[in-house]
Amino acid sequence: MLTSKxxxxxxxxxxxxxxxxxxxxxxxxxDDLQRFTSLHNITLVKSRDFYTFPLLAELGxxxxxxxxxxxxxxIFSFQGEPWEVMRKNNLxxxxxxxxxxxxxxxxxxxxxxxxxxxxxxxxxxxxxxSITTGAQRVLSFxxxxxxxxxxxRMREVSFV
Amino acid sequence: MSNSIIATCENKVVKYQGASVExxxxxxxxxxxxEGVLIMDGERKFYLVSSANDIDKTLAQxxxxxxxxxxxxxxxxxxxxxxxGNMNGPSTSPPPAIPNNVVQINQSVSEINQxxxxxxxxxxxxx
Numbered sequence: 001m002l003t004s005k006x007x008x009x010x011x012x013x014x015x016x017x018x019x020x021x022x023x024x025x026x027x028x029x030x031d032d033l034q035r036f037t038s039l040h041n042i043t044l045v046k047s048r049d050f051y052t053f054p055l056l057a058e059l060g061x062x063x064x065x066x067x068x069x070x071x072x073x074x075i076f077s078f079q080g081e082p083w084e085v086m087r088k089n090n091l092x093x094x095x096x097x098x099x100x101x102x103x104x105x106x107x108x109x110x111x112x113x114x115x116x117x118x119x120x121x122x123x124x125x126x127x128x129x130s131i132t133t134g135a136q137r138v139l140s141f142x143x144x145x146x147x148x149x150x151x152x153r154m155r156e157v158s159f160v
Numbered sequence: 161m162s163n164s165i166i167a168t169c170e171n172k173v174v175k176y177q178g179a180s181v182e183x184x185x186x187x188x189x190x191x192x193x194x195e196g197v198l199i200m201d202g203e204r205k206f207y208l209v210s211s212a213n214d215i216d217k218t219l220a221q222x223x224x225x226x227x228x229x230x231x232x233x234x235x236x237x238x239x240x241x242x243x244x245g246n247m248n249g250p251s252t253s254p255p256p257a258i259p260n261n262v263v264q265i266n267q268s269v270s271e272i273n274q275x276x277x278x279x280x281x282x283x284x285x286x287x
Contacts, residue, residue: 061161064181067179077182079202
């Protein structure tokens with residue numbers, strides 16, 4: 001299920017996009033990136049036109065059933081963008097352990113609330129695979145980090 | 161954008177780094193052990209046998225078979241020459257080298273058959 005809001009991406013600092021457990025960060029400036037990584041105590045590396053976690057930047061574009069994919073065991077042989085391969089194999093990046101894990105292993109609870117033109121949650125950056133109070137898993141979202149209030153305003157959230 | 165990776169195939173099972181790859185369309189019979197290319201494009205997977213390696217092996221085996229055939233024919237020619245050389249007198253006894261020549265000819269026949277078996281195996285991989 002996908003829910004969308006429009007018109008919130010003006011004057012943003014860091015856009016945060018999560019595709020099926022694959023995180024992409026789009027800072028407007030280098031200062032934004034430094035402040036963002038410092039505030040969240042995370043390390044990001046450049047990959048294509050976005051920044052991401054080091055492990056995600058190294059992912060290949062295919063998986064073979066029974067072999068490791070980013071440290072996790074793939075359950076399907078599939079070719080595609082890393083986030084497509086992760087989706088096919090039900091994998092997400094876990095920000096706490098810095099590992100790629102089956103989404104079913106994520107047991108975090110997250111609140112996703114609707115507020116005017118956007119959605120926000122009680123988590124700074126939602127851990128993909130987290131379960132909402134409505135018993136749905138958050139797999140993807142697209143939003144911007146409000147550097148003042150440290151809140152992630154999302155225009156899209158998708159659940160499974 | 162697809163990915164092409166080196167894989168093997170035997171008895172219609174395609175393997176990559178020892179793991180069986182599911183639901184691969186094999187563009188040959190895939191019975192004999194072969195090395196080839198696994199092409200992946202989303203859900204779709206194809207296996208193409210690598211003919212370059214097999215052609216190399218085939219030519220090597222053909223070369224061996226021809227060498228053995230040439231050796232065998234040489235032994236036969238020497239043997240016939242010896243027989244002809246012995247036919248200038250009243251003696252009817254065969255030249256003493258004949259038993260040894262027959263052994264060499266039979267050995268060459270055996271080696272030619274081995275080369276043929278190797279070629280048949282390669283043919284199985286190509287199918």
